Amino acid sequence: MQTATILKGRRIVEGCCKAEALVSKRPISFLGGVDPADGKVIEKNHDLCGECIKDKVLCFPHGHGSTVGSYVLYALAKKNLAPKAIVNQIADPVVVVGAIIASIPMVDKIDITKIRTGDLLEVNATKGFVKIISRKVMQARCI
Amino acid sequence: MYLTKEEERIYDGELGWANQICMKILAHLGELFGADKLIPIDSAHISGVSYKTLGDAPSDFLKALAKANAKVQVKATTNPHSIDKGYICRKIPQEMCQKQRTITKTFEKMGLKNTLTCTPYYLEKPKRNSHMAWSESSAVVYANSVLKAWTNREGGPSALAAAIIGKTPNYGMHRTEEREPKAIVTLNTKLKNETEFGALGILLGEILDDKIPAIKGLESASKDDLKQLGAAMASTGMVNMFHLHYDESIRTENLEKINVERKDLIQVSQKLTTSTKKPDLVFIGCPHCSLNEIKRISSLINNKKTKSDVEFWVCTSWHIKEKAGKYADKIEKCGGHIITDTCAVVTWTEKLGIKTIMTNSAKTAHYAPTLNKAETIFTPLENCLKAVLKE
Numbered sequence: 001m002q003t004a005t006i007l008k009g010r011r012i013v014e015g016c017c018k019a020e021a022l023v024s025k026r027p028i029s030f031l032g033g034v035d036p037a038d039g040k041v042i043e044k045n046h047d048l049c050g051e052c053i054k055d056k057v058l059c060f061p062h063g064h065g066s067t068v069g070s071y072v073l074y075a076l077a078k079k080n081l082a083p084k085a086i087v088n089q090i091a092d093p094v095v096v097v098g099a100i101i102a103s104i105p106m107v108d109k110i111d112i113t114k115i116r117t118g119d120l121l122e123v124n125a126t127k128g129f130v131k132i133i134s135r136k137v138m139q140a141r142c143i
Numbered sequence: 144m145y146l147t148k149e150e151e152r153i154y155d156g157e158l159g160w161a162n163q164i165c166m167k168i169l170a171h172l173g174e175l176f177g178a179d180k181l182i183p184i185d186s187a188h189i190s191g192v193s194y195k196t197l198g199d200a201p202s203d204f205l206k207a208l209a210k211a212n213a214k215v216q217v218k219a220t221t222n223p224h225s226i227d228k229g230y231i232c233r234k235i236p237q238e239m240c241q242k243q244r245t246i247t248k249t250f251e252k253m254g255l256k257n258t259l260t261c262t263p264y265y266l267e268k269p270k271r272n273s274h275m276a277w278s279e280s281s282a283v284v285y286a287n288s289v290l291k292a293w294t295n296r297e298g299g300p301s302a303l304a305a306a307i308i309g310k311t312p313n314y315g316m317h318r319t320e321e322r323e324p325k326a327i328v329t330l331n332t333k334l335k336n337e338t339e340f341g342a343l344g345i346l347l348g349e350i351l352d353d354k355i356p357a358i359k360g361l362e363s364a365s366k367d368d369l370k371q372l373g374a375a376m377a378s379t380g381m382v383n384m385f386h387l388h389y390d391e392s393i394r395t396e397n398l399e400k401i402n403v404e405r406k407d408l409i410q411v412s413q414k415l416t417t418s419t420k421k422p423d424l425v426f427i428g429c430p431h432c433s434l435n436e437i438k439r440i441s442s443l444i445n446n447k448k449t450k451s452d453v454e455f456w457v458c459t460s461w462h463i464k465e466k467a468g469k470y471a472d473k474i475e476k477c478g479g480h481i482i483t484d485t486c487a488v489v490t491w492t493e494k495l496g497i498k499t500i501m502t503n504s505a506k507t508a509h510y511a512p513t514l515n516k517a518e519t520i521f522t523p524l525e526n527c528l529k530a531v532l533k534e
Contacts, residue, residue, distance in 0.1 A: 012171065012175075013171070031196070031197075031198070031201075036198070036199070036200030066191070066196065067190075067191065067278065067297075067298025067299050067300060067301070068190075068191035068196065068197055068201050068298070068299050068300070070204075070298070070300045071191075071197070071200065071201030071202075071203070071204045071205070071300065072200050072201060074201075074203060074204040074207075075199075075200030075201065075203045075204070076200075078203055091175060093172055093175070093298055093301065094298065096171055096172065096175060097168050097171075097172070097298065097300045097301060097304075100164065100167045100168055100171055101164055101168070101204055101300070
């Protein structure tokens with residue numbers, strides 16, 4: 001039987017959740033990069049463009065762009081469109097402030113290359129770790 | 144990071160949600176950047192005011208703060224917003240003006256002074272060695288370098304949180320040792336006008352990363368020139384200050400050495416011009432004009448009138464406009480517009496049909512292609528006036 005992988009990181013905003021991962025290799029700018037009306041990534045040429053971040057464990061290297069991007073995370077949370085948790089390689093002020101005001105559990109210093117979109121994760125931000133409960137089932141390919 | 148008993152009580156929510164969330168922002172950012180404690184601040188300057196950049200979503204948080212009776216504890220001022228009081232306002236949809244006014248009023252409700260300028264230091268000069276929490280990168284560099292006040296480059300939300308708590312985390316530019324220069328820049332050419340100072344800023348921002356420079360050869364620079372240098376440097380880099388060489392006794396042996404030649408500045412200037420077309424707008428006042436700059440424009444106009452097919456904007460704060468009196472009148476009589484509370488970058492120039500902007504500001508020339516979807520012509524004030532005034 002496969003044992004669950006535990007990735008240790010650092011607590012930024014406390015809280016726990018269990019949800020599906022949505023993983024990006026690229027930094028995310030919340031102002032202009034995510035549509036506050038539906039929670040979809042709208043930044044052109046972004047690897048998550050068109051994906052909805054609602055109720056996901058959003059894993060990305062770090063934030064970038066305008067500092068008022070923090071306010072967008074708050075607006076998303078008010079409309080129940082926010083991610084369940086945020087997992088970063090390295091925390092930056094825009095995302096940290098956003099996670100605080102929107103009360104989104106957040107950890108950083110996690111090697112997000114170990115996580116794949118669709119994996120079921122348990123995030124314990126209070127203790128600062130992410131547990132990969134189950135891997136996304138890869139669909140059998142017909143050859 | 145150490146919090147006092149009183150700060151802990153605020154963190155735990157004893158003074159209500161607004162204070163709690165602001166304390167959390169400061170404490171978490173402090174932890175992130177390795178601060179040891181919170182320190183009192185004299186003032187805060189808040190960016191993120193323009194509806195053009197904010198859009199609809201962010202004002203939810205500001206409204207929630209105001210509704211929860213958040214009040215600033217120190218003198219707090221606001222950056223430019225997206226409209227002026229007349230000229231621009233009449234030309235754009237009233238619904239957008241109304242949305243902007245709602246945001247601006249929210250700040251007022253929290254006790255901020257709506258200075259609506261990126262040069263709050265002209266209204267009240269910060270005290271030397273005083274600690275502040277300022278956003279607006281051009282003002283941060285000017286305050287640290289020219290006025291010798293101490294501030295990190297805050298974001299809009301962290302500056303607002305600092306204003307409401309009256310404190311900021313003690314890290315970065317608030318510590319003497321972190322204000323030391325890490326690079327020494329030698330100018331092997333004499334800078335002749337404001338655009339060359341701007342070009343130098345763009346160049347240094349790109350190559351310095353976050354290393355504070357000491358710049359040799361700025362001895363004869365005016366404060367207005369240094370304002371252009373700092374604004375440009377902050378547009379392309381993460382540097383929060385520069386040292387004027389004559390001002391410090393600096394040990395140079397371990398510093399990175401950078402030499403700047405005339406050809407480097409010419410190369411940067413050329414890149415800041417994207418068009419050879421005639422401009423739709425000639426824009427002076429990024430950062431907002433000082434009284435001296437307005438006097439200079441006024442004296443160079445010389446009773447000439449503006450051309451009918453080119454807009455002429457001189458942007459400043461309402462405070463400087465009031466002070467400028469007859470000098471401002473002269474600019475308006477020639478056909479120019481003294482525009483307060485906003486600037487070309489934070490208002491909707493596209494909606495006014497402006498496709499090409501001529502400016503003497505390196506910061507505007509750097510941002511206008513993306514923020515205004517405009518072509519740019521970067522040239523000194525005298526050339527700007529030649530382009531907009533009739534012979």
